[in-house]
Amino acid sequence: xxxxxxxxxxxxxxxxxxxxxxxxxxxxxxxxxxxxxxxxxxxxxxxxxxxxxxxxxxxxxxxxxxxxxxxxxxxxxxxxxxxxxxxxxxxxxxxxxxxxxxxxxxxxxxxxxxxxxxxxxxxxxxxxxxxxxxxxxxxxxxxxxxxxxxxxxxxxxxxxxxxxxxxxxxxxxxxxxxxxxxxxxxxxxxxxxxxxxxxxxxxxxxxxxxxxxxxxxxxxxxxxxxxxxxxxxxxxxxxxxxxxxxxxxxxxxxxxxxxxxxxxxxxxxxxxxxxxxxxxxxxxxxxxxxxxxxxxxxxxxxxxxxxxxxxxxxxxxxxxxxxxxxxxxx
Amino acid sequence: xxxxxxxxxxxxxxxxxxxxxxxxxxxxxxxxxxxxxxxxxxxxxxxxxxxxxxxxxxxxxxxxxxxxxxxxxxxxxxxxxxxxxxxxxxxxxxxxxxxxxxxxxxxxxxxxxxxxxxxxxxxxxxxxxxxxxxxxxxxxxxxxxxxxxxxxxxxxxxxxxxxxxxxxxxxxxxxxxxxxxxxxxxxxxxxxxxxxxxxxxxxxxxxxxxxxxxxxxxxxxxxxxxxxxxxxxxxxxxxxxxxx
Numbered sequence: 001x002x003x004x005x006x007x008x009x010x011x012x013x014x015x016x017x018x019x020x021x022x023x024x025x026x027x028x029x030x031x032x033x034x035x036x037x038x039x040x041x042x043x044x045x046x047x048x049x050x051x052x053x054x055x056x057x058x059x060x061x062x063x064x065x066x067x068x069x070x071x072x073x074x075x076x077x078x079x080x081x082x083x084x085x086x087x088x089x090x091x092x093x094x095x096x097x098x099x100x101x102x103x104x105x106x107x108x109x110x111x112x113x114x115x116x117x118x119x120x121x122x123x124x125x126x127x128x129x130x131x132x133x134x135x136x137x138x139x140x141x142x143x144x145x146x147x148x149x150x151x152x153x154x155x156x157x158x159x160x161x162x163x164x165x166x167x168x169x170x171x172x173x174x175x176x177x178x179x180x181x182x183x184x185x186x187x188x189x190x191x192x193x194x195x196x197x198x199x200x201x202x203x204x205x206x207x208x209x210x211x212x213x214x215x216x217x218x219x220x221x222x223x224x225x226x227x228x229x230x231x232x233x234x235x236x237x238x239x240x241x242x243x244x245x246x247x248x249x250x251x252x253x254x255x256x257x258x259x260x261x262x263x264x265x266x267x268x269x270x271x272x273x274x275x276x277x278x279x280x281x282x283x284x285x286x287x288x289x290x291x292x293x294x295x296x297x298x299x300x301x302x303x304x305x306x307x308x309x310x311x312x313x314x315x316x317x318x319x320x321x322x323x324x325x326x327x328x329x330x
Numbered sequence: 331x332x333x334x335x336x337x338x339x340x341x342x343x344x345x346x347x348x349x350x351x352x353x354x355x356x357x358x359x360x361x362x363x364x365x366x367x368x369x370x371x372x373x374x375x376x377x378x379x380x381x382x383x384x385x386x387x388x389x390x391x392x393x394x395x396x397x398x399x400x401x402x403x404x405x406x407x408x409x410x411x412x413x414x415x416x417x418x419x420x421x422x423x424x425x426x427x428x429x430x431x432x433x434x435x436x437x438x439x440x441x442x443x444x445x446x447x448x449x450x451x452x453x454x455x456x457x458x459x460x461x462x463x464x465x466x467x468x469x470x471x472x473x474x475x476x477x478x479x480x481x482x483x484x485x486x487x488x489x490x491x492x493x494x495x496x497x498x499x500x501x502x503x504x505x506x507x508x509x510x511x512x513x514x515x516x517x518x519x520x521x522x523x524x525x526x527x528x529x530x531x532x533x534x535x536x537x538x539x540x541x542x543x544x545x546x547x548x549x550x551x552x553x554x555x556x557x558x559x560x561x562x563x564x565x566x567x568x569x570x571x572x573x574x
Contacts, residue, residue: 052464078466086464092457095556096479105475106465137555157465 002028002051002161002193007060009046009217020046021057022217028210030160033187033194035204037236038214044197047214048165051195052084053077064161082110085154085192089166091146093138099125099149100134106156124152128182144175151182155190162187164196168203180206201239205290211236225291232258232297232321241297243284252301253308254283254325257315260295268318269300276311279303299325333526342518342527351534353428354510357500358538360428361435362493369440369492370485373447374473384459384469398441407438407499411506431508435499443492450484451477483554490546494539501535511535 009021021043028034038044049055051062053069062069069080093102103121112120125134128148138146147167154162164183168176184207187194196203204211204225212222213236221228221236228236237258248254259268273280281301288295302308312322337343376394379387401410411434418433419425454477462476478485504512511531519528 052460054460054463078468080466081464082466084464086461088457088461090457092455092461094458094476094480096482096553105462108475109462109465109467109471139555139557153461163464 001030001065002026002034002195003061003063004051005061007047007050007062008058009043009050009055010058020217021050021060023060024214024217024219026212026219026222028193028195030193031187031191032209033184033196033207035208035211036195036197036214037199037201037204037211037239039199042214043217044199044214045165046217048163048197051163052081052086082106082157083160085157085159085162087147087150087154087162087164087167089169091138091143091150093146093149093153095138098135098137099130099141099152102138102149103152103156105153110157120156121152124155125149127155127186128152142175143171144178147171147175147179148182151179151186155186160193162192162194164194164198166198167196169198169200176200176202177206183207205240205288209291226260226293229290229293229295230258230260230321232256232323237297240290241286241288241295243286243297243299246283246299248283248301249281250301250304252281252304252306254299254301255308255312255315256297256299256323256325258295258297258321259319261293262319266318268315268320269298272311272314275314276306278306278311336526337530340524340526342514342522342524343530346514346518347527347530350509350511350514350531353508354497354500354512354538357428357431357435357503357508357510358493358496361432361439361500362489362496364432364436365439365443365492365496366489368436369443370447372440372444374451374477376444376448377451377477378469378473384472398444401438401441402445408502408505410434410438411503415506426507426509428509431500431503431506431510435496435503438499439492439496442495443488446488446491447485450481450488453484454480483550483556486546486550486553490543490550493542493546497535497539497542 004027005025007021007024008019011018011020024043024047026034026036036044036047046055050057053062053072057070060070064080064083067080067083069077072080094105097105100118100121103124104117107117107120122134125131128151130145130148130152133141133145133149138149141149162183167183168179171179180203183194183196186192187207196208198204208225210222210224211228212219214220221234225240228234229240231237241258243256269280269282272278281303283299283301285296285298287297302311308324312324315322372394376391376398378384379391379394381388381391405413411431414434414437415425415430418430421433422430424430458476458480459472462472467475500508500510501512501515504510504514505516507513511534515528515531518524519531
């Protein structure tokens, strides 16, 4: 379990102070994957560096399984860091080492006996699907293979926590998918606690159980994926279930509706259309399964002159979130 | 032919040359070894103690940097060499001969090599250092398992350049009694107008420098795994199978 509380990082640039992290708090329970999304400049990189104490936070604490990192020094800090496995955007493998030697690196620094290092490195490479690549140098591997070696290396010290810093941002879509599946699989199999920092919403949708939105150094929205997605109108919901921009046709009232779970599978719209004898127009829609829950986000338009009140009331009664987007022009 | 006969009878070549060659090789190898032993740690120190380095020590770093700049840039080697004669006498017990020359040669090239080492280390991607830090590496482990191995091709190239410089410096050391090819060329070629000895010396120096450069480039390439083209020379090519 990772607990971050009130983490602040202030950089001094001459006489100016730049607040990179402004009181970030979060908790990731064991066995789950938490995503942190944000645009560049939101403080993601600073957060990663502060979590691993590569940069010392100005204030606040980071603890992993109850052991506090932020107050540790030298030997204690090194011991605490060994509980963290980290995956980087560009894998950051040593070019002078073969795949197996890269995986062995974290084991060498704690002076593991040579024989067990070799066995463990082979086993980890097999785990990430790179059997037979032990003697390949990073320059002979593709981007996805390098990232797999990076994952194997991160797991070498049997960490409790896996920290992923933009793990797929340098990969193509197909490879991204494969790496995400691998991370998800490993999380379940090894009961890891995973923190994924990314700017790609796709990564959040694909593997995360919960998510935080970072903006200007603060967590502005957070929660389990299914809850934030169901919160119609929130920034996270809008980016998780995006609607293409579409011009309304004519002057009918435009409604934005969001349904999830059971109501997503029931034919609510056509029932409403029949009940109120209205022709409903779907302007835009996005239907997706997030965290194993079906979500639908639609923009619909009522016919000109129709009164939206009863329809809105009916839909809300069915457990659907509704927002009246545009009032009928007078 | 006259030239062949000259080559086999000229005492400058038959008697003085073999000793000159050994002296030059001795000067280059001994001072090269000391330069490596002192310059490598010094270069690592310059890199790690720089602001933002692994263990920043701004003041010490500044002082060491200034001393280095002054030795390499302000003082011409010929002057440095003469001024270090007393020190050479203290260390080796003599102010002439190849071993005495090694003292000034080492002091003259250590700063040069240390700078090259620092530059080579700077080329190591900081992401690799971050990765090793997160593994829980100590600073010594960062140096021995990341910085030096990852910068090895650059370090070998730096040593090659330094050895080539040493060949030139050792010739200069010959002028103040260090012996070697430089002294041979000076004594025979300049003071006795013996053009043949002069030419032979020049050819040998060119061959020596070429050999050092050629070996250095070869070693540098062998330890370089950064591009697929060079890495593939040793290990077999790995064709992607199921994994991507």
